[in-house]
Amino acid sequence: MSNRDSDNLISTNDETFDYLFKIVLIGDCGTGKTCVVQRFRSGTFIERHGNTIGVDFSMKTVLIDDKKVKLQIWDTAGQERFRTITQSYYRSANGVVVGISTFLSLQHWVEEVRRYTSSHVLLILVGNKCDLESLREVEKGEAEALCQYLPEVLQVVETSAKENTNIDSVFFYLASELKRRHENRQINANGDEVVRLGASRKLSSCSSCSYKIF
Amino acid sequence: MEPKEDEISLDSNIPETYTEMSTPIEKDNLKVRRRNVIETINFASKEENTSDSESNVPLVRMSDSTKAWYDDIIPEIPDIVEYSLSEPLTNRERMKISVIRGSVVNPNLTLGELKLLGCSSEGLVNDDIRRILWPKLLRLSEESNFSVTELETIHSHIPNEVYQQILKDVARSGSHISQDATQHEIDHFQEQLTQLMCWVLHKHSVLKLVLHVYYQGYNDIAATVLLVMGLQNGLHVLESISLEFLERFMEKTMEKVICIINIYIIYDKHVFYIMFVYELYIESIFCYSVELFPHFALAEYTTWYAHKYAENRKLLHRLFDYFLGSPPLMPLYLSTVIVAYRATEIFNTTPDMGHTHKVLCTLPDDLPFETLLVEAKNLYRQYPPESISNDVTEYDRKRKCKEQEWKAKAEASRQEREKQRQLRIIQSTRRIPYRIRSYKTITVVTILALGLYAFLRSSSGLN
Numbered sequence: 001m002s003n004r005d006s007d008n009l010i011s012t013n014d015e016t017f018d019y020l021f022k023i024v025l026i027g028d029c030g031t032g033k034t035c036v037v038q039r040f041r042s043g044t045f046i047e048r049h050g051n052t053i054g055v056d057f058s059m060k061t062v063l064i065d066d067k068k069v070k071l072q073i074w075d076t077a078g079q080e081r082f083r084t085i086t087q088s089y090y091r092s093a094n095g096v097v098v099g100i101s102t103f104l105s106l107q108h109w110v111e112e113v114r115r116y117t118s119s120h121v122l123l124i125l126v127g128n129k130c131d132l133e134s135l136r137e138v139e140k141g142e143a144e145a146l147c148q149y150l151p152e153v154l155q156v157v158e159t160s161a162k163e164n165t166n167i168d169s170v171f172f173y174l175a176s177e178l179k180r181r182h183e184n185r186q187i188n189a190n191g192d193e194v195v196r197l198g199a200s201r202k203l204s205s206c207s208s209c210s211y212k213i214f
Numbered sequence: 215m216e217p218k219e220d221e222i223s224l225d226s227n228i229p230e231t232y233t234e235m236s237t238p239i240e241k242d243n244l245k246v247r248r249r250n251v252i253e254t255i256n257f258a259s260k261e262e263n264t265s266d267s268e269s270n271v272p273l274v275r276m277s278d279s280t281k282a283w284y285d286d287i288i289p290e291i292p293d294i295v296e297y298s299l300s301e302p303l304t305n306r307e308r309m310k311i312s313v314i315r316g317s318v319v320n321p322n323l324t325l326g327e328l329k330l331l332g333c334s335s336e337g338l339v340n341d342d343i344r345r346i347l348w349p350k351l352l353r354l355s356e357e358s359n360f361s362v363t364e365l366e367t368i369h370s371h372i373p374n375e376v377y378q379q380i381l382k383d384v385a386r387s388g389s390h391i392s393q394d395a396t397q398h399e400i401d402h403f404q405e406q407l408t409q410l411m412c413w414v415l416h417k418h419s420v421l422k423l424v425l426h427v428y429y430q431g432y433n434d435i436a437a438t439v440l441l442v443m444g445l446q447n448g449l450h451v452l453e454s455i456s457l458e459f460l461e462r463f464m465e466k467t468m469e470k471v472i473c474i475i476n477i478y479i480i481y482d483k484h485v486f487y488i489m490f491v492y493e494l495y496i497e498s499i500f501c502y503s504v505e506l507f508p509h510f511a512l513a514e515y516t517t518w519y520a521h522k523y524a525e526n527r528k529l530l531h532r533l534f535d536y537f538l539g540s541p542p543l544m545p546l547y548l549s550t551v552i553v554a555y556r557a558t559e560i561f562n563t564t565p566d567m568g569h570t571h572k573v574l575c576t577l578p579d580d581l582p583f584e585t586l587l588v589e590a591k592n593l594y595r596q597y598p599p600e601s602i603s604n605d606v607t608e609y610d611r612k613r614k615c616k617e618q619e620w621k622a623k624a625e626a627s628r629q630e631r632e633k634q635r636q637l638r639i640i641q642s643t644r645r646i647p648y649r650i651r652s653y654k655t656i657t658v659v660t661i662l663a664l665g666l667y668a669f670l671r672s673s674s675g676l677n
Binding site: 029030047048049050051052053054055056057058059072074077079081082085088091115116118119 | 379382383386387388389429430431433434509510512513516517521524568569571572575617620621624625627628631
């Protein structure tokens with residue numbers, strides 16, 4: 001699906017870019033989703049921002065390997081009752097950033113992503129407000145250990161929107177990974193489906209070269 | 215009008231497929247909703263039994279010809295010289311104040327006329343007048359004395375989960391107080407705001423036995439009430455607003471709200487056009503049908519614009535005057551009118567869901583509100599909620615079908631992927647050795663054939 005999104009939009013959008021990815025921010029209330037986006041988008045931290053009602057939209061273009069990667073970011077409300085609304089935004093998401101505050105909710109959110117997103121979606125867990133060490137609920141090591149069992153999760157990052165720690169790297173990492181996988185998919189889309197199977201990498205050269213010869 | 219709307223989106227109209235496919239959670243929602251609706255109807259009388267309020271008819275269904283001064287106490291509106299003014303009054307505002315003063319002294323003033331004072335140009339002008347007339351618009355009786363100690367511990371009566379949510383949102387209500395407020399003022403404001411909401415929610419939850427009443431955005435309404443009325447007088451005002459106007463937002467999910475927003479936004483011709491064009495456009499790009507979600511109007515509707523215009527107090531309080539004298543759906547009619555007014559601007563944005571959402575969400579400060587308010591009222595008269603109830607049902611049915619379809623598709627493709635993955639793992643162990651074998655065989659045969667051919671050619675060439 002993502003192939004189509006970006007390919008088609010290139011021809012219709014005024015602003016030029018090479019890739020377009022949709023990223024959705026989800027997670028519990030007050031994990032700092034809006035501040036994370038704000039910091040990434042404009043480099044500022046607003047102490048007095050309001051809560052998010054429904055969903056907010058913003059975008060930013062980043063440069064990766066001399067390619068313009070445009071990120072459309074949907075920042076969603078955390079309260080349970082808005083869940084039916086936010087779910088509609090998962091549909092075509094390429095990447096999901098989950099703001100985590102507790103273990104329990106972490107699993108809940110991952111399950112949510114599993115249910116409603118496409119298979120190619122990349123997931124990053126963000127433990128924001130890492131400047132507030134005394135209020136820590138989740139140890140990083142524990143979160144990482146848990147993520148061993150969650151293959152969807154690409155990375156666990158601790159951030160601070162206030163002190164600008166790791167905010168850009170979350171999005172850059174996500175963008176470059178999406179770009180890389182997107183390119184791989186495009187190459188593979190022309191070849192045999194079997195090639196995509198991770199376990200058969202060693203043998204794939206054989207099967208593909210047999211096709212080339214004949 | 216009210217119960218009818220509830221019926222519209224009540225799920226008795228949902229097609230079979232939906233009910234079959236719905237998850238246990240959704241079924242649970244239905245139960246909650248049904249109960250809510252029944253209670254909505256009986257609620258007014260129930261509430262009156264327990265409180266000291268005057269009449270048994272809910273405000274929205276009260277006839278406009280009802281006498282405005284229900285307890286025969288004619289409120290006194292102070293003269294202009296007595297107001298605490300932050301900025302000088304314009305001529306129009308002065309005129310409006312004298313109109314209000316002139317009307318209010320009439321002992322036979324009707325509720326309709328009182329509402330009109332709030333709705334018509336400039337509204338109630340000043341917070342000093344609002345403090346007197348808002349309770350009258352809501353038909354509250356005078357006294358509301360609660361000991362401060364009761365309020366201080368009120369939060370212990372509501373579920374901790376809700377309380378924690380309130381604390382988070384109160385901490386983020388900073389835009390309602392001025393930039394240069396001292397820390398003490400901020401703390402005081404936040405404390406009062408928390409108490410105000412907890413008090414209403416506590417009373418509410420006792421009456422209705424529904425715990426999920428708090429929604430994000432409620433804090434914006436409460437903050438506005440607090441700023442105008444103060445804590446003591448604000449208690450019943452907020453309670454009454456919650457019961458009369460906000461009840462539909464206080465259900466377990468926002469689904470019904472979304473449905474209503476959907477239909478209202480698309481109803482107006484211009485806006486319908488936008489939606490239509492968008493659906494086509496987006497469909498062609500993404501190769502599947504995506505609505506332009508009307509979620510941009512959610513904050514406007516659920517907070518009476520208090521979320522957007524928190525910093526523009528004058529405008530916000532004026533809008534509250536208007537909504538207090540209007541039917542509960544009025545904020546949506548206003549949203550529709552605003553979208554129609556901004557049609558050109560909206561059409562000129564990059565046509566994708568994100569950009570449009572952004573533009574629709576960002577309301578300019580200089581909208582000609584007085585004109586738009588009149589237009590909204592006209593639109594309401596032209597298409598009252600009853601007149602489009604069938605469209606709402608139909609639209610909601612389609613939307614739900616679409617959503618179920620999408621969810622089913624997502625689930626099916628997920629299962630398919632799983633199956634494929636397992637198949638491939640099994641297949642790969644069988645197929646690949648075979649392939650290699652055949653590859654080797656073919657190569658060997660080819661080399662032999664080439665060798666034989668070369669041999670034959672060379673041998674025949676020699677001869």
